[in-house]
Amino acid sequence: MSDVMPTIPDLFKPEDFKLSAPPPPVLYKYMIADRVADVLEGGMVRFTHLLDTNDSFEVRKTFRRFAGPKFIAMMRGATLAAITPDYIDQQIQRSLAKAGLNIPTTFVREMLKQQHGISVEQLMRSQMNAFVETFSGGLDLVKSPEEFLTEIGSILLCFSLSERYDIAAMWAHYGGNHTGLVVAFSTDHPWFKNDKDPAESKLQKIKYLDDQNDELFDDLQAAFSSKATDWAYEREWRINCSMKQIERTVDLGAEKIHLRSFPPDAVTSVIVGAKASDDTVARVRDVLTRKYPHAKLQRTTPQRMTVGFVLEDI
Template sequence: MADVAEDIVDELVAHLKEPPAAPPLLYKYLSPERIDVLQNANIRYTQLYGTNDVFEIRRTFETMYGQKMKKAVRATTASINIEEEMVKAIAEAQNMSLRNARRWLKQNRNDPRIRSVEENAPTLMANFLDNFLPKTFGNQDFIMHILNNFAKKTAALSVSEQPHSPSMWAHYAANWTGYVISFDTADGSLTPSPENGSRFFPISYRNDMINEFFDDPIGALFSKQTDWANEREWRKIIRREQADRIIATQPDDVLLNKFDRSAVERVIVGHRADPDFVDALRAELQAYPKARLYRTQISQADGTVSEIAI
């Protein structure tokens, strides 16, 4: 089962369907202690077991083998040439060429064992499609094994659509004393590639399960419970081996990836930030060709957050 699950995870990571286009700008909230992100142009990709959501890895779909997958599998198996598959099996078992295996099959066509395989193949295939696959791919332990393997193999950069969320400023930016980086999602260092990982995916917020994985693959893999919906999160995924640097720590390793300094559109510092920290940010931004520094501005009159250049 482990090998099957690993193969499935590899396919999921490699062939996720096209997500919606990411917003032009996405935002990362950070505490003052994380000024190293700007100093080093490195940002952490968090392994999914290490996020602040204890239900990050949870079952989000009833089965992997619903009508969509069933239709795709049947279309694939309908094109299988039983005789050619037998030739391949004979060639492998007898360590012979495909040409010799075809000749052997032709000479032994009346062998009861060969006739039995040919006669029983349709029944075995039907049993595989109608019994084995639904039971295996609908099994809760199997589904959780796949999700756990996905979590072990991948890490995520979590960002938000919004730079002015009071709850996120309080929770992730040390009660308005930290800062927010505005990333240009079209920058080459953040676009999908074998080195940079995936494109950005939106998080789906739901408490219920979808029926079949392929009803909404992105939502099945990238979802959180509705309590988190205010964060309006997007994620960029890398495999563990794509990290530029891995720092061994407990309980989870720290995975770091570089970004180009041109990817930073602006930096917003909280209005409660220490003046020395503001000066430190201003100094770091000298190395960032496009970035300007802004400060949050709070309106008690209408409960809004805005920015002013500083």
Template sequence: MGTTTGTAQEPTDPDPLGQQEESATRARPPILYKYMGVEYGIEVFTKARIKYTQPGELNDPFECKPFLLGPVDPEHRNESMASQHVKDNIEKIAQAAANKGNRQQRRQKNSRRTYKVIRSKALTLFHQSMDNLDQKHTHYINREVATYRDRIAMVCLTESRTNLLMWSHYADQHAGFVIGVHTAHPCFNRQRSEADDHNYFRPVIYSDVRPNFYMNQIRSREPIILTKSREWKDEKEWRIVAPLELLTKDPKNGKYFYDLPIEAIKEVYMGVRISPALRNRIIEELVKRQDQHTIKLFQMEQSERHYALVEKEVHYRT
């Protein structure tokens, strides 16, 4: 089914080697690509849905695991951790001790010295207490971050449709396919507020070090959900992170999905090793919807001279 025509085209992806600057502010491409395996891939057509994956199920064990230094950085500890009530109590204790010394010794000079010594000891004890609290709070915060990871899932896409490793890793050794989606479609833009870190495309940030910070320095969840090792930079990844309550859990397999309207799919690229059965199934699904929405279909083939993939358009419309 379907005829392959035209001259083989060498890859036209911008920056195919992933040499671009790893920036969280780079412009969103009009089309992003999702590598699909054989098992769930066809469901983008048959069930109009796309699978979201929880961080713990992804192939990178570092996903969404920052290094937390503590609840509050030392510079702001007095302002944020030590409430004014605690500070006032320290002052009152020190002042009371100084007054007592003044009554006993009847010397203003000794009274001031007593106040300074006691106040200094009180503050030292306070900071020691805060250090102990920091350890307990850091443990608690790490547990909260782990809980947050358990309550989200993500769908990961890329700027490249011709990455050989990604075809091997994410499309069943080239036996699956790739869909190209229209990134401006409303289904990919569901941000609920300016402060919402979820429900819209964000570029992954590639770094040599894990995110590390004090909790009071966090202004958004961006470093937690978007940072990956620079070794992954060739994937040129974009992702949408969503709370589980906004997704649909399949009772049969326990996986999470979100609706994907057929209008959001612009292109399909079939792998070099795709089976005749899956190839025919894809074409059948596209033919069913050809009056509703036209999707361009391509067959990937091996380049004769390079370690690269070339694509040929498949004309399937009846």
């Protein structure tokens, strides 16, 4: 049996947490017509620091403290689960070997029990409980939730997509009032998968809530992947990265645009808006023919009387 202690999730790598259920098969990126050159021709998309998104409250205090009942229970469960008879015997044997002693572990166990009045397992569990209490109580003294969230917001970058191509408000806000386009991405493509575990998606669903949780582990998704309910119409999913994964940065003085390339075969279709110009449609058709021959060219048209959208190949 391994004597490796169970690990606690690394609070400083939120992109590694599995925070949501698997994503839908296709996710959509709304954009204005001018992005045809940058995105489709250039093959790169923008990743934005959380502190720099268009949501003024993107980085906000989503939990009051790090350590509460759930965190303490998780810590206790992880540490106490490791204190098995085999683990204890291995530690005793290591200590005896270092001291150059050849004494049976049963003798050491009995000696410790007589000295402390309880078994080695009970003794270690008592010590670990005390450690967990001390460790948990000091977490917020090392770094406050505000400091932690601001730090995460400054180092983490995200690429945002939507569950749907037919959200009127999204076409109005991000799709140039129906003059732009939507790029459809297959979420099953390896670009969206975890590097260490290809079966796991790196995409994280945004949770919408206005309340503040008591502790971090009340809801990890709310802590790291949430926005206020005002933004719920976006139906957003994200893939996160750090600056070391950024391939190109465009310095505009007042702001910096960080870009990463995406594989062409991750694109399944491009949907132009109902008001897209003939020139935009022609530009999209040309780039699809040259760089994305497998992808469909489609148009979506809002239906006023049914409050829905018709999607057709063009």
